[in-house]
Amino acid sequence: GQSLEQPSEVTAVEGAIVQINCTYQTSGFYGLSWYQQHDGGAPTFLSYNALDGLEETGRFSSFLSRSDSYGYLLLQELQMKDSASYFCAVLNSGNTPLVFGKGTRLSVIA
Amino acid sequence: ETGVTQTPRHLVMGMTNKKSLKCEQHLGHNAMYWYKQSAKKPLELMFVYNFKEQTENNSVPSRFSPECPNSSHLFLHLHTLQPEDSALYLCASSQDFKVAGLSYEQYFGPGTRLTVT
Numbered sequence: 698g699q700s701l702e703q704p705s706e707v708t709a710v711e712g713a714i715v716q717i718n719c720t721y722q723t724s725g726f727y728g729l730s731w732y733q734q735h736d737g738g739a740p741t742f743l744s745y746n747a748l749d750g751l752e753e754t755g756r757f758s759s760f761l762s763r764s765d766s767y768g769y770l771l772l773q774e775l776q777m778k779d780s781a782s783y784f785c786a787v788l789n790s791g792n793t794p795l796v797f798g799k800g801t802r803l804s805v806i807a
Numbered sequence: 808e809t810g811v812t813q814t815p816r817h818l819v820m821g822m823t824n825k826k827s828l829k830c831e832q833h834l835g836h837n838a839m840y841w842y843k844q845s846a847k848k849p850l851e852l853m854f855v856y857n858f859k860e861q862t863e864n865n866s867v868p869s870r871f872s873p874e875c876p877n878s879s880h881l882f883l884h885l886h887t888l889q890p891e892d893s894a895l896y897l898c899a900s901s902q903d904f905k906v907a908g909l910s911y912e913q914y915f916g917p918g919t920r921l922t923v924t
Contacts, residue, residue, distance in 0.1 A: 701849075730911045739809060739897065739915035740850070784850070788911040793865065795913060797850040 699723040701798035703785055708804045709775055717770045717783050717801045725790030729761050729768045732784045734800070740784060743770070772803075780805045810834040813898050813916035820888065821924055828883040828919045830898030837903050839881040840913065841873060844895040856881060857903065888923045895920050 701721045709715040719729065728747035732740040746752055746761035746768060758771040772779055782800040789796065811832045820826050832839065841853040855862045856875040870892075872884040881898055899913040 728911055739811075739917045740913075741809065741915070742912045745911045786911075793852050794855070795852075795911065799847070799849045 699787065699789070699791070699793075699796050701785055701787060701796065703783075703798045703801045705799065706802045706804070708806060709772075711775055711777060711805055711807050713775050714771065714773050715775060715803065717772075717785075717803070719768050719770075719785035719798060721766050721768075721785070721787050721798075723766075723787045723789050723791075723796065726763070726766075727788040727790065729759070730786040730788060730795065731757075731759055731770045732786060732797075733781050734784065735781045743783075745788075775805045777805050777807070779803060809914045809916065811898060811900055811914050811916035813896075813919055815919060816917060817920045817922075819922045819924060820885070822888060822890070824888075825884070825886040827885065828896055828898075828921075830881040830883075830916055832879055832881075832898075832900040832914070832916075834900055834914060836900035836914070837878055838901045839875060839878070840899040840901075841881065841883055842897040842899060842915075844897055844918070850897070854883075885921075888921075890923050893921055893923045 703719045730745045731743040734740040744759040751760045756773045761768045782802050784797050784800045786795045786797045814829045838857045843851045853867045854873040859875050874882040895918045897918045898916040901913045
């Protein structure tokens with residue numbers, strides 16, 4: 698079967714750095730995606746890692762270790778608007794191409 | 808604005824009603840998806856269409872019936888729903904489903920918040 702684990706909630710201070718971890722179990726693995734969803738909004742794509750290493754896009758970075766079946770999303774210089782739910786999602790060769798985790802609710806406090 | 812629109816945004820229906828959810832994408836994508844999002848649960852894939860062909864039905868009850876008349880439009884027909892079907896129903900699209908690695912970036916609509924009474 699397929700499974701993803703990520704923390705359910707994380708709280709961090711404005712201006713700080715936060716890391717949201719994701720571990721997964723799947724077959725036919727292609728890569729790991731991250732999505733952001735604000736309350737009442739649609740999930741929006743943030744990043745995708747197919748190869749090991751760190752991908753940086755502005756304040757957000759995403760990391761993948763295929764050998765450890767592990768990845769993380771790193772958010773720097775946190776802003777209040779970053780308060781949202783963050784989902785990791787595994788892309789695989791199965792009939793369900795993108796399998797989502799349960800999401801991590803990030804609260805940014807002043 | 809993601810290029811994927813859904814109507815209605817909110818829907819309240821009784822268990823004996825029949826209603827339809829509509830999704831339209833303006834991105835030129837070939838794959839479209841229906842997801843169910845319930846509180847405290849991961850996004851659950853319900854149906855996948857690729858080039859108008861249904862490629863996946865994730866053991867969804869028959870009271871949910873999808874329709875994809877063309878690559879830009881997707882419907883979800885609802886009938887005799889149960890209260891546990893109350894959830895946010897999200898439509899998404901991506902470039903292609905069957906070409907490996909092209910469906911990692913999915914574009915989601917705003918969803919329809921469904922309440923079954």
